Amino acid sequence: MIKKDDKTMEPPNGKPHKKIDRDDVPESSNHIPPPEAAVLKGGKVNSKTRAFKAVTSIIVDADEEPQKRSSNEADGTKKQEKEYWGNSIGKFEYIFYKFLLVMLYICFGLFRYGQYQYHKMKLRIFSIIYNHAYTPQLIRQDVVPLKKIPKRLAAILEIKPVGDVGGGVTGLLNDASEIVCWTVSAGIEHLMLYDYDGLLQRNVPELRMEIHSNLAKYFGSAHVPNYAVKIPHSNKTFYSLDGIETETDIGNEVGVNDEREKVAIEISLLSNRDGRETIVDLTRTMAELCAVNELSVSDITMGLVDSELKQLVGPEPDLLLYFGPSLDLQGFPPWHIRLTEFYWEKDNDEVIYSVFIRGLRQYAGCKVNVGK
Amino acid sequence: MKVPSIIHIQLIALRRLVVETREQFCFAAKNMFQRIFGWIMSLSLFSWLYVNIQNLLIEVLSVGPVPEHVSFIMDGNRRYAKSRRLPVKKGHEAGGLTLLTLLYICKRLGVKCVSAYAFSIENFSRPKEEVDTLMNLFTVKLDEFAKRANDYKDRLYGSKIRIVGDRSLLSPEMRERIANVEDITKGGDDFTLYICFPYTSRNDMLHSIRDSVRDQLEDKLHSRINIKKFTNKMYMDFYSNKCELLIRTSGHRRLSDYMLWQVHENSTIEFSDTLWPNFSFFAMYLMILKWSFFCTIQRYNERNHSLFEKMYEGLPSILKRKKTPMSLYQFPNPPISVSITGEE
Numbered sequence: 102m103i104k105k106d107d108k109t110m111e112p113p114n115g116k117p118h119k120k121i122d123r124d125d126v127p128e129s130s131n132h133i134p135p136p137e138a139a140v141l142k143g144g145k146v147n148s149k150t151r152a153f154k155a156v157t158s159i160i161v162d163a164d165e166e167p168q169k170r171s172s173n174e175a176d177g178t179k180k181q182e183k184e185y186w187g188n189s190i191g192k193f194e195y196i197f198y199k200f201l202l203v204m205l206y207i208c209f210g211l212f213r214y215g216q217y218q219y220h221k222m223k224l225r226i227f228s229i230i231y232n233h234a235y236t237p238q239l240i241r242q243d244v245v246p247l248k249k250i251p252k253r254l255a256a257i258l259e260i261k262p263v264g265d266v267g268g269g270v271t272g273l274l275n276d277a278s279e280i281v282c283w284t285v286s287a288g289i290e291h292l293m294l295y296d297y298d299g300l301l302q303r304n305v306p307e308l309r310m311e312i313h314s315n316l317a318k319y320f321g322s323a324h325v326p327n328y329a330v331k332i333p334h335s336n337k338t339f340y341s342l343d344g345i346e347t348e349t350d351i352g353n354e355v356g357v358n359d360e361r362e363k364v365a366i367e368i369s370l371l372s373n374r375d376g377r378e379t380i381v382d383l384t385r386t387m388a389e390l391c392a393v394n395e396l397s398v399s400d401i402t403m404g405l406v407d408s409e410l411k412q413l414v415g416p417e418p419d420l421l422l423y424f425g426p427s428l429d430l431q432g433f434p435p436w437h438i439r440l441t442e443f444y445w446e447k448d449n450d451e452v453i454y455s456v457f458i459r460g461l462r463q464y465a466g467c468k469v470n471v472g473k
Numbered sequence: 474m475k476v477p478s479i480i481h482i483q484l485i486a487l488r489r490l491v492v493e494t495r496e497q498f499c500f501a502a503k504n505m506f507q508r509i510f511g512w513i514m515s516l517s518l519f520s521w522l523y524v525n526i527q528n529l530l531i532e533v534l535s536v537g538p539v540p541e542h543v544s545f546i547m548d549g550n551r552r553y554a555k556s557r558r559l560p561v562k563k564g565h566e567a568g569g570l571t572l573l574t575l576l577y578i579c580k581r582l583g584v585k586c587v588s589a590y591a592f593s594i595e596n597f598s599r600p601k602e603e604v605d606t607l608m609n610l611f612t613v614k615l616d617e618f619a620k621r622a623n624d625y626k627d628r629l630y631g632s633k634i635r636i637v638g639d640r641s642l643l644s645p646e647m648r649e650r651i652a653n654v655e656d657i658t659k660g661g662d663d664f665t666l667y668i669c670f671p672y673t674s675r676n677d678m679l680h681s682i683r684d685s686v687r688d689q690l691e692d693k694l695h696s697r698i699n700i701k702k703f704t705n706k707m708y709m710d711f712y713s714n715k716c717e718l719l720i721r722t723s724g725h726r727r728l729s730d731y732m733l734w735q736v737h738e739n740s741t742i743e744f745s746d747t748l749w750p751n752f753s754f755f756a757m758y759l760m761i762l763k764w765s766f767f768c769t770i771q772r773y774n775e776r777n778h779s780l781f782e783k784m785y786e787g788l789p790s791i792l793k794r795k796k797t798p799m800s801l802y803q804f805p806n807p808p809i810s811v812s813i814t815g816e817e
Contacts, residue, residue, distance in 0.1 A: 206765075
């Protein structure tokens with residue numbers, strides 16, 4: 102019975118995705134993004150000539166032929182039905198259509214290229230208009246006229262290839278700490294940082310140092326706000342620089358003033374592990390509890406599951422920022438994106454302030470009406 | 474300079490008048506334009522051209538890669554009705570019509586499965602009249618679809634309809650009707666339509682959690698629950714795992730509790746600013762074309778070989794250059810090395 106279950110899981114004639122293993126494709130993450138994001142994030146690999154080659158190659162590729170035709174040959178009765186609507190087409194016609202499709206692709210590609218340039222230009226202008234100049238006052242000034250700001254902000258980060266500017270783990274940590282600084286300045290108290298492979302979770306000490314030094318850059322080393330870094334998966338919390346011995350030992354000096362009392366921002370680090378797998382884990386635990394009669398199936402309600410998942414992962418964010426070229430949720434915990442507003446800039450590939458502030462602006466203008 | 478209050482009031486009134494007349498004028502102009510446009514389109518030449526171009530485009534795209542599972546969030550029916558000053562019911566009817574049209578196009582493109590968010594569990598909090606209207610409309614459309622799916626000559630022939638969601642919230646009479654329709658169309662396996670009625674994704678996950686737990690209790694082998702098994706328990710059978718393309722109309726950039734499990738990993742999510750009844754063939758076509766275009770490139774990159782490499786692979790092995798491992802000392806001696814300083 103189990104076997105049968107596993108079989109039905111395979112989507113009918115779906116092609117399993119293979120992991121890319123070539124040198125020139127940036128091996129950044131184990132995540133397979135959706136087509137558009139994959140192509141746009143590919144970097145130099147996806148040059149125009151390469152795209153052209155890819156597009157033209159479909160003429161000769163037989164395996165691209167839709168399966169519906171081959172599967173219909175299996176039984177004769179079906180085939181006849183198809184012919185009624187003239188759907189079964191000849192070899193010549195098929196090639197003709199493929200040729201037209203390539204033409205269509207090329208036209209679309211040109212259009213998309215124009216769009217890409219337009220978006221890039223727009224982003225450049227935005228980055229001039231919205232500039233934080235490493236000054237928290239300016240960020241706060243940008244936020245003050247907004248009608249509302251989100252209570253909890255989430256951001257999806259991704260590692261860039263080591264060779265690029267801002268690439269590698271250091272780049273990722275830097276991006277994370279920048280977002281922390283903006284969030285603190287904007288007055289938002291909860292931030293969820295998500296990265297697919299959990300690199301942030303694995304580099305917590307470095308991250309805390311990075312955040313500290315970046316906050317010092319914004320606020321001055323005497324006024325570094327307090328922050329708490331939380332890993333919901335292993336249920337650990339770290340406060341500011343507690344427990345880390347720095348060479349200059351700034352932590353002790355600041356310890357005297359009373360700003361220390363209050364934590365200005367709480368940062369949760371999430372990874373792919375907190376997504377589907379956590380929900381399945383929860384199911385498993387519930388099954389065990391049910392087996393020893395501590396819980397009955399009728400007790401499993403929306404409220405219970407929701408509160409458990411809030412415990413395990415955290416509350417639902419209000420706004421999700423993504424700093425990539427095309428929306429790619431990368432396995433962000435599914436339970437938690439119910440009403441979350443998404444914001445990303447098309448064809449953007451950097452962690453920049455204009456995305457952050459424009460995201461907040463969109464949120465301020467949005468109207469949520471559950472069901473109505 | 475201070476404006477006297479009487480003049481001020483007059484000014485406000487005047488401005489309001491201007492705004493109102495402008496609004497009315499815009500509405501009339503829009504109506505007129507639509508009527509003229511409709512008239513032109515009704516000319517037989519134009520409609521002939523339109524149908525033929527559409528057919529050609531569909532045929533062309535259907536030879537390329539197309540998504541397997543396309544999903545729609547049909548948002549904007551009420552705003553549509555409001556903008557045209559029609560009763561809300563008309564808006565929903567127009568929306569239903571759009572869905573049927575797009576369904577046929579998807580089927581011809583080779584999409585295996587379409588799902589649509591017809592009614593959310595949260596929608597029960599709408600005014601009762603509207604809920605009733607929606608329910609009525611739904612049953613009517615359901616019967617219509619069932620009839621068409623069984624009609625040999627109809628374009629939707631051979632499709633299967635499944636209503637997914639929390640049925641315990643529906644009236645018994647309704648449930649019977651749904652079961653009936655599902656039974657009639659059971660045989661179709663070319664194309665599946667999932668209507669999410671009353672559905673929320675969290676409810677779907679909860680339902681799956683419950684079923685998994687129940688199964689686990691009955692299972693004597695104590696096999697572990699894993700993601701695959703969990704996904705199989707969800708409403709949409711084997712389309713539960715992934716939805717390649719999710720389209721949401723009318724401008725909101727959020728999922729509103731729909732398809733969370735299916736969409737959160739590597740699906741393309743498209744947001745469109747048009748209202749659902751206005752969502753046309755070309756808008757959808759462009760989205761699928763975009764998906765198809767990028768998918769072609771992605772698959773090409775994954776397949777990891779160009780046409781040349783493929784031909785090279787096909788060559789008999791004798792013709793290929795072979796690399797044999799060799800020790801460094803087997804090489805011929807390099808030329809004599811001389812330094813410019815003249816040292817030995």
